[in-house]
Amino acid sequence: MTLCSRLLINTILHEYHNSIHSGHLSEDRTLEKVKNCALWPSWRRETIEYCHTCDRCQKANRSTGKKFALMIHIQEPKSPWEFVHMDWVTAHPPSSDKGYNARLVIIGRYIKTPIFLPCHKDDTSMDTALLLWSRVISHTGLFKNIISDRYPKFTYALWTNLHRLFGTKLSFSTAYHPQTDGLAERMIQNLEYMIRRFCAYGLEFKDSYGFTHDWCTLIPALELAYKTLVHSSTVQTPAMLEKGWNPRIPADTLRKDLSDIHPKGSSFKLIFDKVKHCAKQSVNEAFDYAKQKWDKSHKLPDFKVGDLALVSDLSFNNIKGPKKLKDSYVGPFVIVALHGTNEVQVELSGELENKHPTFPVSLIKPYQPDDKEWFPLRNPTPLTVPPVEQNEEKKIKKGGLGVKVKEQIFSDIEIQYMKMNGWQNQKYLTWINS
Missing domain, CATH: 2.30.30 (SH3 type barrels.)
Structure with a gap:
């Protein structure tokens, strides 16, 4: 056992962990090196603490092992269109004579029924609200809760204030956490799989070049196909949960023993109640199964205010x-x-x-801060943030007019300063939401 001064201890720990010749390696390798150099009372505890509180290691190393966040249950609705998931899908090729290049996807959380609305990528919040009012609300009624990500069209003041007037709660997911809106994300994947099978080269629906990009014409049939498929969590079709009966599809004409598609009035309520009860039980069982698998690789966080x-x-x-x-x-x-x-x-x-x-x-x-009593010579941790990209200039064309755009990025809010060709007076220049 070697008696070392505090200054020498700090020097040893720095040389065997922080220096370029040591490479900020793990605590086990640092312990092995320190042990061969010098020993002092509590050397193991101080070495481990030194490695755990290393600022560079904490910021540079990626997390391994179990992640935080156990699965929690989102409040389940009691009626078909009470809670819905909503998401935008862009980057589609132009389709139909209106040049649709995006989709608004809406799915009822209770019945898993999807609604696919072709639209344009540059539609405003007003356009989205009008689309919702003219194509959806007349069929579903007003929603009680809309779950979505923080897409700009869902966070603008017009959209939020409009739903506040309607009494609709807007529930936004946090950044880079698509699991909150997972129902819509999974629905988007399924729809893209179905569209891709009919938009590939050499299939029946094609243009003179052998391809088809008119995906809008496929949407109604694919939406009907999904509504008549049994969902894995409810063990029922979305159409059965919404209406109490399954609509006929062309394949049903191949059956000779077709029964009446509508249940009799005397048994309709009994059948419908039983279907909804079985669906609710199946959803709970599916959630319990998913939670059990998720929680195996995650743990409960122990953060406190002030940490x-x-x-x-x-x-x-x-x-x-x-x-x-x-x-x-x-x-x-x-x-x-x-x-x-x-x-x-x-x-x-x-x-x-x-x-x-x-x-x-x-x-x-x-974050593990330094212990100044143990390591007084260590440089203090600066509470600084790295520089971010502020400005970016580019040119675009819209409506045949040359437009010069200067984008100034503030986090997830993007503001554009636009100058139309031919407008020289500065009083006509203003900041607008993109």
């Missing part, structure tokens, strides 16, 4: 620097609020303060 935490760099896609060499985590930030068990609100500073401050706990990990 320091690091946020994954996935939440900050505008941070400068090469992607491969950037830190895996940004921070540390102070936790100011807890929203349930799976969401954390932090206090962002500097150029990141305009970013939405709430993150899923799966993108958060606790």
